[in-house]
Amino acid sequence: MLRLATASLAGTAVEFYDFFIYGTAAALVLGPLFFPSFSPLAGTIAAFATFGVGFVARPLGSVLFGHVGDRYGRRPVLFASLLLTGVATVAVGCVPTYASIGMAAPLLLLVLRFVQGIGLGGEWGGAVLLTAEHAPAGRRGLWGSFPQMGPPLGFLLANGMMLLLTATLTDAQFNSWGWRVPFWAAGLLAAGGLLLRSSLAETPQFKALSESGERAAAPVAEVLRGHWRLVLLTAGALSSGYAVFYSVSTWALAYGTEVIGVSPTLMLLCVMVPVAVKGLLTPVAALLSDRFGRRPLCLAGSALAVVWMFPLVALLSTGEPVLMSLGFMVALIAFVTMFAVIAAYLPELYEPRVRCTGAAVGYNLAGVLGGAVTPIVATALSGGGRPPWGVAGWLTGVAVLSLCCFAALPETRPRPTEAKDAGRPGEEEQPARV
Structure with a gap:
């Protein structure tokens, strides 16, 4: 389990590094280039629009790779998605700017960002099922938290590299070529991730489906026909987590540097420390879900997000590093309380034959509302004054939506007797019904 979980963590870290490095570049440099x-405001919105295209593509990637995962196995998804995202990310670092090729430059960014989103849409489902379907039922939350630690690790790698470059290069050097270096580095990271995944075994539950002849013939059709309500509920439930994370990690970077006047280096530090703490708290929250249930933690995280969005915006608007970091920290604690457990929660909600498609589609649809739309809406709402209370209102509304959707979802944590009976890796209790 440790080897499997580590390989899963490494893969998601690389994939999300690729995804996050674009968001950081969009906040700091892509607009004027x-x-x-x-x-400046319209350029940032346009850069965030290309950033949002990746989220729009992610559900399509879930459909494509979910079909592969449910028909041919979870393992092929892990290789194809990582390779696709890595190639697209390296290519972003090679795109000439508007000054060199005119409108072809943003169009190329748009296409490559779309390809990135396709790859990441497949990555999460494959990585999560790799651990969830191997893990003992009573520790599924803990082992499932490993791929969930990949996003904060990828974020820290991406922003750590940006921080190093902004601190050591002049503005002219960074704008000329420095911003491209993290994109080129994605090629080496992807190669390492593929090497780690080369010896992974297929999950026991998919092997059982193959041997019994019960694989879904058309996973997407089965999900739309029999699980559409569950997909919508999970998408609505997870939208607040996306909105919170990308308001902190992407919109706040742009707002802090462009409106408040904080240096990019300082803003990156204010965001990176809370993200590091979030990563450390992920297995803790996952362990709590194995003890007390998935749904209670998700409800608690959503409730905290509802009450914290206005204080978050107020603390950000001070421009004081300690206060901004405090605002980000509490917001990300709300996020991790929800998202640390979903690697166990979502697979338990769907039956094995359509699990790769259903869980990934629900997860990535949430990203459209929470991740794609939020930086664009927040940037538009923050142009009229300080503090930008409209942003706080938007984030609070999304959090209320998530709270209502989590309230409508059932608990899935195996009871102690079920966990004991299904304690061996690969054994399966019945999914909860919605």
Whole structure:
């Protein structure tokens, strides 16, 4: 389990590094380089729009790779998705700017960001099922938290590299070539991730489906026909987590540097420390879900998000590093309380024959509302004054939606007797019904 979980963590870290490095670049540099004819505000919105395209593509990647995962195995998904995202990310670092090739530059960014989203849409489902379907039922939350530690690790790698570059290069050097270096580095990281995954075994539950002839013939059709309500509920439930994380990690970077006037290096530090703490708290929250249940933690995280969004915006608007970091820290504690457990929660909600498709589609649909739309809406709402209370209102509304959806979902944690009976890796209790 440790080897499997480590390989899963490494893969998601690389994939999310690829995804996050674009978001950081969009907040710091892509606007003036690829949309120079726009005003600073409009250029940032345009850069965030290309950032959002990746989220729109992720559900499509879930459908494509979910079909592969449910028909041909979880293992092929892990290789294809990582390779696709890595190639697209390296290519972003090679795109000439608007000054060199005109409108072809932002169009190329748009296409490559779309390809990134396709790859990441498949990655999460494959990585999560690799651990969830191997793990003992009574420790599924803990082992499932390993791929969930990949996103904060990827974020820290991406922003750590950006922090190093902004601190050591002049503005002219960074804008000329420095911002491209993290994209080129993605090629080496992807190669390492593929090597780690080369010896992984297929999950016991998929092997059982193959041997019994019970694989879904058309997973997407089965999900739409029999699980559409569950998909919508999970998408609505997870949207707040996306909105909270990307308001902190992407919109706040742009707002802090462009509106408040904080240096990019300081803003990156204010975000990175809370993200590191979030990563450390992920297995703790997952262990609590094995003890007390998935749903109670998700409800608690959503409730905290509802009450914290206005204080978050107020603390950010001070421009004081300690206060901004405090605001980010509490917001990310709300996030991790929800998202640390979903690697166990979502697979338990879906039956094995459509699990790769259903869980991944629900997870990535949430990213459209929470991840794609939030930085664009927040940037538009923050142009009229300080503090930007409209942003706080938007985030609070999304959090209320998540709270209601989590309230409508059932508990799935195996009872102690079920966990004991299904204690060997690969054994399966019945999924909860919605």
